[in-house]
Amino acid sequence: HLAHDCPVPENAVGRRVSCGGERATVRYVGPVPPTAGLWLGVEWDNADRGKHDGSHEGVQYFTCRHPTGGSFVRPAKVSFGVDYLTAVEQLYQIDTEEVLSEEIPISSKNLETLPSVLLSQCEVNGPGTDGEIRKTTPNVQWLDLSRSLLSCWEHVASITQQLDRLEGLQLSYNRLRLPFDPSALRHAFSSLRVLSLIGCDVTWTQVLQCAPMWPQLEELCVEDNNITELHRPVDVLQMLKTLNLSGNRLVQDTLLSLAALPRLEQLNLSKTGLSVIQFDDVAPGDTSVPPQSTSLSFIQWRVVDELAKLPSLVQFSCRGNQLISSDGNPKTVNQLLIAKLGQLILLNNCQIHPEDRRGAEIDYIKIFGEEWLKAGGRSQLSTQFTCEHPRYQTLIDKYGAPEEGELKKPEPFALKNQLLKITFVFPDDAERKPIEKKLPASMVIQKVKGLLYRLLKVPATDLKLTYTSLKMVGTEFEIDSDLKTLQFYSIEDGDQVLVRWS
Numbered sequence: 001h002l003a004h005d006c007p008v009p010e011n012a013v014g015r016r017v018s019c020g021g022e023r024a025t026v027r028y029v030g031p032v033p034p035t036a037g038l039w040l041g042v043e044w045d046n047a048d049r050g051k052h053d054g055s056h057e058g059v060q061y062f063t064c065r066h067p068t069g070g071s072f073v074r075p076a077k078v079s080f081g082v083d084y085l086t087a088v089e090q091l092y093q094i095d096t097e098e099v100l101s102e103e104i105p106i107s108s109k110n111l112e113t114l115p116s117v118l119l120s121q122c123e124v125n126g127p128g129t130d131g132e133i134r135k136t137t138p139n140v141q142w143l144d145l146s147r148s149l150l151s152c153w154e155h156v157a158s159i160t161q162q163l164d165r166l167e168g169l170q171l172s173y174n175r176l177r178l179p180f181d182p183s184a185l186r187h188a189f190s191s192l193r194v195l196s197l198i199g200c201d202v203t204w205t206q207v208l209q210c211a212p213m214w215p216q217l218e219e220l221c222v223e224d225n226n227i228t229e230l231h232r233p234v235d236v237l238q239m240l241k242t243l244n245l246s247g248n249r250l251v252q253d254t255l256l257s258l259a260a261l262p263r264l265e266q267l268n269l270s271k272t273g274l275s276v277i278q279f280d281d282v283a284p285g286d287t288s289v290p291p292q293s294t295s296l297s298f299i300q301w302r303v304v305d306e307l308a309k310l311p312s313l314v315q316f317s318c319r320g321n322q323l324i325s326s327d328g329n330p331k332t333v334n335q336l337l338i339a340k341l342g343q344l345i346l347l348n349n350c351q352i353h354p355e356d357r358r359g360a361e362i363d364y365i366k367i368f369g370e371e372w373l374k375a376g377g378r379s380q381l382s383t384q385f386t387c388e389h390p391r392y393q394t395l396i397d398k399y400g401a402p403e404e405g406e407l408k409k410p411e412p413f414a415l416k417n418q419l420l421k422i423t424f425v426f427p428d429d430a431e432r433k434p435i436e437k438k439l440p441a442s443m444v445i446q447k448v449k450g451l452l453y454r455l456l457k458v459p460a461t462d463l464k465l466t467y468t469s470l471k472m473v474g475t476e477f478e479i480d481s482d483l484k485t486l487q488f489y490s491i492e493d494g495d496q497v498l499v500r501w502s
Contacts (some may be wrong), residue, residue: 006076007037016175017042017078022049023147024078025073025175027062032072039072045175045201074172081149084159085136087119116142120170125149126158133162144170146196152177153210157188167191172198182212194219204230211236223247232257238438239263246270266315304340305390315346323448329418330441330487339364340391348490350471361395368392369402376435377401418442420486423496424452434496439486446482452499462501469495 009015012029017040028041044050047066054062054070064070082090092111117140124145140163150156153176160166169192179185190213197207204227211217211233219242227248233240240261250272257265268465307313316337338360339354345352368389375385378401385392396402419438426432435455439448443496449460465479469492476498479489491497 008040009080012040012080014072014151014177015080016125017080018149018150019073019078022046023149023173023175024049025072025151026056027064030061032056032061038075039167040075040078041070041072042078043069044071045173057276079123079149081123081125082491083126084119084124085128085132087122087124088117088137091119091122098256104404113139115139116144118144120144120146121148123149124159126155127162130240131162133159134164137163139165141165142168143171145359146170146172146174146198148174150174152275153179153182153185153213157185157213160192161188165191168194170196172196172200174200176200178206178209179213182210185213186215189213189217190215192217196221197225199225201226203227208233208236215239218242218263220244230254230256230257232260234260237261242266244268245272247272249273270422304337305388308341308390313341313343316344316348317340320339330490330492335360335363339395340389342391342394348471349475362399365392365395365399365402372402420491420493420495422486423494424499425496428500441491443489444483444485445479449482456499456501464500464502466498466500467491467495468498 008029012026015026017024019027019042022044024042024044026040027043028039030039031037032039032041035186041054041062043062043064045053045070048069049067050064050069052070053064053067054060056072061072062070088111114137117137117295125148143160143163143166145156145159148171150171155167156171156176157179160169166189169189174197193216195214200220200222202225204222207220207222207227208231214237216239217237218239220237220240221244223244224247227245227250229251230245238261241263243258243261243264243266246268247270250269255269258267261272307316334347337347339348339359345405371390372385372389373383375382381393418441420441421436421438424435424437426434437451439451446460447464449463449467452458452463453460466476467479467489468474468476469490477489480496
């Protein structure tokens, strides 16, 4: 950290600094009368940390995007960070001492072979001495510079251009000024396949402005940014296979522009607030929209029918959505999804076997057979039925039309009577044995916590619940709302609920 008499760098305005664990951008350097001495005017990444908009006693020293995003701080209180090489030495120095105590010498040779360098929160601000990175860590394929103090893309490029083998770059939670000439920096990212820009406060327009820098990019994560409207990528991102847009409040109808990504296979739209997807220029049952595979956390049956138009949709996840079938049974929902999305291989990360598909498709024909006959059957099928069941005709061609006698009436499925066997486990309390309970699927989480309070004598507000499913061993799913039911979270018979408390 800077000592009291340490001078402020010459080009300090626009530089990134850290102060008390928070990061900010310097917007002003100079006096703030009536006080004596030098001040830095900073705009915090976290606007709650600030006090004002850059003005003091009626004088505007700098401007902020947020009315309380600014503060004045003394230079001695902030760190302007360190260069890449210093950060690498500091990070591996700690390890050096441990290694020496084991009497295994570590040398610069070890750094030369490092395949990944993880410098998250290490306050990296630039490359250091020209050309030294190429000599010190030449074999790095994965680099994590998230929560750094890099202020612009040019500084990122001055590091990455020395790493010829770099394939993955993690730049989340940074504030990077847009490059003056993006295509001039292509050489610095020529092998880059994976890029993460979570929480970087960028818009889709800015992403597209930067995209000429990443000619080979296959995987892009722009979760939790300021992306609301998507525009057509023109001559950029043409190699992209995976795009994660989760946590961005997207406007309806904006997804159409992604049709310009010819290789897209996986699209994550969790927590985007979308409720309708429409590819208007494609008729029901047609699958000529460019390939996409998606994991969604919003959904209506209408949306599922639109997704059937995506020929490469092979993986689909819709946990925690309120898709409901007329009989109220969550298993029926899965059957309908399999039948409606003929190209699926994985549903909620579980493989769909040929016999599951066959069963689901035949059931689907039977369930909607009566409706099909009423809508005109083979002779004069109504447009409404075709829109609601775009695959129905394909399935009849595959298995034959439903016979009067085999039409399946949806059986009323009383949710109240459906009991789930749930095992409560306590990962933070080794002494406590698991507790098994049978609970109705319609039970709200608040009531579950009330039950646990009686068993554990821990206040319900302190309890944090997650669950694991037998179908997805090793993955914990959040249970984040007290007002939702067990069924809402797709919790099934035999699942485990993990109970922790603060």
